[in-house]
Amino acid sequence: MKSEEIVQLSPLVRRITAGNSSVFTGPGTNTYLIGINDVTVLDPGPAIEKHIHNIINSSKKLKQIVVTHTHPDHSPGVKLLQNELDIPAYGMINDATKDQDKSFNPARILFDGDILEEEGYTLEVIHTPGHASNHLCYLLKEEKMIFTGDHIMQGSTVVIAQPDGHMKSYIDSLLKLKDYSLETIAPGHGELMSNPHKVADWIVQHREEREAKVLEVLRDFKSGNPDSLVERVYEDVDSGLFPIAKWSLESHLIKLQEEGKVTKKGKEYILN
Numbered sequence: 001m002k003s004e005e006i007v008q009l010s011p012l013v014r015r016i017t018a019g020n021s022s023v024f025t026g027p028g029t030n031t032y033l034i035g036i037n038d039v040t041v042l043d044p045g046p047a048i049e050k051h052i053h054n055i056i057n058s059s060k061k062l063k064q065i066v067v068t069h070t071h072p073d074h075s076p077g078v079k080l081l082q083n084e085l086d087i088p089a090y091g092m093i094n095d096a097t098k099d100q101d102k103s104f105n106p107a108r109i110l111f112d113g114d115i116l117e118e119e120g121y122t123l124e125v126i127h128t129p130g131h132a133s134n135h136l137c138y139l140l141k142e143e144k145m146i147f148t149g150d151h152i153m154q155g156s157t158v159v160i161a162q163p164d165g166h167m168k169s170y171i172d173s174l175l176k177l178k179d180y181s182l183e184t185i186a187p188g189h190g191e192l193m194s195n196p197h198k199v200a201d202w203i204v205q206h207r208e209e210r211e212a213k214v215l216e217v218l219r220d221f222k223s224g225n226p227d228s229l230v231e232r233v234y235e236d237v238d239s240g241l242f243p244i245a246k247w248s249l250e251s252h253l254i255k256l257q258e259e260g261k262v263t264k265k266g267k268e269y270i271l272n
């Protein structure tokens, strides 16, 4: 995936990938251009001037901006884009203080089930908390293509980091996708994916296996915390990723605590 190249993905959808590749963002953040005449910009990405100019030059008429969530690799481009073009942005806001783009100021807050009726296409809003409490997916009805932001990424599993991330909500939001007729996933990072329901099932299963591993290790250790458990729970993962894995591990422990399977005393989680 070359950054800043405009790629036609389907009759209604084009993609430009921002030049911000990293361990968190894979090949970079995907910005999607939806529609032919009245174009919707989905996730303008980080505030990278070159990227914003490529978005502006991509289409005769950019009508509006929608964002999946307000992490720094998805929405700060909104403000930069609006400095050049007077178009509205929509999405949900987030009150968390860490890792949030506070410049995001939507003209209208979107909610689950909202429909954006545009010239030649329709977008349905699906609230999918888990990675972030204000995370939205958008379904392009005409092509059954779902824009999943960081709810589902291609090539890596999503980090669920406390306190705004929430593992139980994340799994529920994956299962929720079953209610929709879907053909393609257009993720916030990586390439298009087919069989959306199978992909969602696989992720749920992967999380369940990880949770089973947490319980297994806790049975051996009697108690533990993300620091002491990570090496065993993530023994299949490169140790360079442990600092990131610990965030998801903590989210698994909190889910188990919420379900009454473990108790937290000080920093330690103890199997009930």
Ligand SMILES: [Zn+2]
Binding pocket: 025, 029, 071, 073, 074, 149, 150, 188, 189
């Ligand atoms: Zn992202």
